[in-house]
Amino acid sequence: MSESIGKAAGLIWSFLDENGPASSTKITTVTKLTKSEVQRAIGWLACEGKLDFETKGRNETISLR
Known part of the structure; x- marks a missing residue:
């Protein structure tokens, strides 16, 4: 379980790094x-x-941050 959370965290971190601030809804939609x-x-x-x-x-x- 923690491995899948870590992968998701990496995906979200990369998304925010490339695209800037976003809502959790947008993050969910874009990252799938x-x-x-x-x-x-x-x-x-x-x-x-x-x-x-x-x-x-x-x-x-x-x-x-």
Whole structure:
């Protein structure tokens, strides 16, 4: 399980590195990961201190730190 989370985290990190801030919905759509995979990977990256989160109104964007 942790190996698949690590792979998903790498995919998300690469996506954000190439494309800049994005919502979790956009990340899910573009990477073709499931919502659960995205949530787990975002949690992994957040615990490692690699992500920033910004909320404007109802929208939250995720970016690399």
